[in-house]
Amino acid sequence: MKKRVAIITGGAQGIGKVTAARLVAEGWQAIILDVDAEAGREAASEIEGLQFLPCDVSREEDVKSSVKEVISQYGRIGGLVNNAGFGINKPIAELTLEEWNRVIGANLTGAFLCGKYCAPHLKESRGAIVNIASTRAYMSEPDTEAYSASKGGILALTHALAMSLGPEVRVNSISPGWIDVTGHQKSSERKAIA
16 A cells, blocks of 8 residues: 655654654655754764755745655645744834745745645545644734744635535645754754753
8 A cells, every 4th residue: 555645844843843853754755855964864864764855845846846846756636735944033113024035935925836736646545734834823923023924824725725626626724832842953053052
């Protein structure tokens, strides 16, 4: 029996890494897409059966080539976890447009691009998308405009994709609150914190 295949964006550290490890433990072939090559290689070496592909999900060509590579290797995609994301927290008067665009690009545009290029394969497999939003989508903290806007956008993107891709593809989101992921960061970062 062929393994089910899942892509996890931002899967080299934190929530994405734990998600990838769980999928591998449940018999999936998990492929993490991450912009941090050091963390990606380390995660793949720590979790037997995990594959890492370097990818900046805010760049369309990166996403297209990563999805193409997964299809070339495995012939199918059954799951997509859009987890990639980060925040730049600073007063709005100091937040530059470039910083705003970087956060929106990674957190929201990345989910759109991955959904777009995985959709035909997910329809074929009757697969699922899980988008990682945040409690910031519902209640913000000071100086989190870009991150909060991106996570609110994830909620809207989720229900739009659910309407557009269903019933063949299930699309849901979850909104984690504060989670301590220091134990699931790359080793160089864990050493810096310790």
